[in-house]
Amino acid sequence: MSTLTLAAITTLVFCAPGYPGGSGDAQPFVDQFAKAAAASAGWKSNSLGAIYDPSEQGGLAKLGDKDSALAFVPYAFYVQHAAALHLVPLVQADVVGVGTQERWTLVGKAGGAVTSASSMTGYTILSVAGYAPEFVKHSALAAWVLPADVKIESTGQILSGLRRVASGEPVVALLDQTQAAGLSTLPFAAQIKTLTQSAALPVAVIAVVDARLSEPRAKALQTALIKMNSANAETLASLRLKGFVLPQLPDDVRKP
Amino acid sequence: MTVEQLAAAIAADARRSDVETDSTTRNQLAADALRDAQACLERAPQAAACLYYHAIALGLRARAHPLQANEALKSMLEALGAAEAADPEFDQAGPARVKALVLVKAPAWPLGPGDAEAGLMSARHAVALRPQYPPNVLALAEALAKTGDTHGALEAFRHAQELSQALPPSRDREDWLREAEQMLGRGSPAH
Numbered sequence: 001m002s003t004l005t006l007a008a009i010t011t012l013v014f015c016a017p018g019y020p021g022g023s024g025d026a027q028p029f030v031d032q033f034a035k036a037a038a039a040s041a042g043w044k045s046n047s048l049g050a051i052y053d054p055s056e057q058g059g060l061a062k063l064g065d066k067d068s069a070l071a072f073v074p075y076a077f078y079v080q081h082a083a084a085l086h087l088v089p090l091v092q093a094d095v096v097g098v099g100t101q102e103r104w105t106l107v108g109k110a111g112g113a114v115t116s117a118s119s120m121t122g123y124t125i126l127s128v129a130g131y132a133p134e135f136v137k138h139s140a141l142a143a144w145v146l147p148a149d150v151k152i153e154s155t156g157q158i159l160s161g162l163r164r165v166a167s168g169e170p171v172v173a174l175l176d177q178t179q180a181a182g183l184s185t186l187p188f189a190a191q192i193k194t195l196t197q198s199a200a201l202p203v204a205v206i207a208v209v210d211a212r213l214s215e216p217r218a219k220a221l222q223t224a225l226i227k228m229n230s231a232n233a234e235t236l237a238s239l240r241l242k243g244f245v246l247p248q249l250p251d252d253v254r255k256p
Numbered sequence: 257m258t259v260e261q262l263a264a265a266i267a268a269d270a271r272r273s274d275v276e277t278d279s280t281t282r283n284q285l286a287a288d289a290l291r292d293a294q295a296c297l298e299r300a301p302q303a304a305a306c307l308y309y310h311a312i313a314l315g316l317r318a319r320a321h322p323l324q325a326n327e328a329l330k331s332m333l334e335a336l337g338a339a340e341a342a343d344p345e346f347d348q349a350g351p352a353r354v355k356a357l358v359l360v361k362a363p364a365w366p367l368g369p370g371d372a373e374a375g376l377m378s379a380r381h382a383v384a385l386r387p388q389y390p391p392n393v394l395a396l397a398e399a400l401a402k403t404g405d406t407h408g409a410l411e412a413f414r415h416a417q418e419l420s421q422a423l424p425p426s427r428d429r430e431d432w433l434r435e436a437e438q439m440l441g442r443g444s445p446a447h
Binding site for chain 2: 156157158159160163178179181182185186237238
């Protein structure tokens with residue numbers, strides 16, 4: 001591949017820490033998505049590449065590459081890293097079974113000691129979004145001011161976390177909308193109670209990284225992604241997506 | 257075809273599917289395996305071999321059709337439970353070993369039937385039944401890694417390596433050694 005060809009490739013980095021799917025499993029689907037997005041934008045078929053990394057650190061490393069002009073990340077990742085990575089939202093994802101926004105739910109043991117934010121002293125919050133403490137504290141739990149000694153832990157094993165909640169360990173769990181909706185299916189659901197719920201927050205965004213995509217190309221891609229909704233249903237469904245809408249993000253994310 | 261022949265045919269499809277990258281071929285292997293599993297169940301509905309290889313065939317279908325994988329994986333776990341009830345020692349404690357791997361690798365609740373802690377219990381059960389069989393120890397190592405016990409996982413991978421090295425040369429032995437050595441080379445199994 002020539003240097004000229006390499007230079008023309010824009011890379012879209014998919015990164016969803018804590019969610020299932022290894023790089024090998026997901027890569028064919030993100031490749032397919034990149035091809036479809038490029039076609040929708042009227043770009044050359046090989047001008048948009050995609051790469052998937054399931055880990056926060058791996059995703060950050062890939063986003064540090066100067067060819068990585070676009071990031072497809074959960075909103076939690078966006079909140080945590082938008083300022084440092086100079087992320088500017090391009091579109092907001094419409095996720096199958098969830099929508100464009102979701103509410104996060106904090107749950108604790110039914111009949112347990114936690115009844116308010118102030119009673120969480122010494123507790124640990126377990127969450128798939130635990131890698132993003134800025135998101136947990138200032139977005140998902142913006143109205144629930146946490147004591148200073150509360151710890152936040154990332155877990156991809158939220159079921160284990162919920163078992164710990166139910167058993168009375170000093171932990172609570174912050175659940176995304178899909179997890180909260182599934183609570184009733186657990187055999188120990190009666191031992192779990194909802195403590196508080198977030199406002200509706202975006203689920204995931206595609207953002208331009210550090211102005212590495214020119215404004216005209218960014219605008220063209222934004223239009224193309226929104227146009228993908230009806231014409232690329234199968235490609236989108238393989239990533240659990242229905243489509244994209246213009247971004248409507250809360251104001252509390254620190255600007256680059 | 258006899259039950260044994262049908263089981264062998266499904267095992268061969270599974271081995272081919274493990275190394276096959278073409279999705280059309282994988283689809284065909286899954287379809288062939290499911291057809292043979294149905295034929296096996298018609299001949300001997302309670303036989304551990306038929307129940308076990310029906311589960312393996314459902315696993316091939318899950319791999320070939322990832323968007324419909326959850327239903328296939330749930331059915332696979334049910335079939336493995338039935339196989340385990342019929343003969344827990346079949347295929348060197350295969351029902352418990354394969355159940356462990358499904359529970360460890362499948363998408364976790366609420367997206368799928370994955371449950372790392374249940375997977376660890378199942379892997380421990382397989383090792384208790386057949387402690388000298390390297391794949392059982394490899395499954396235990398994966399389950400320990402997934403549940404965050406990195407030290408325990410490395411110990412188990414080392415033990416699987418030792419068990420494999422003590423066996424006479426074969427393709428299976430080389431595969432088990434490669435898997436153990438790859439994980440030990442990484443130093444800290446992913447979870």
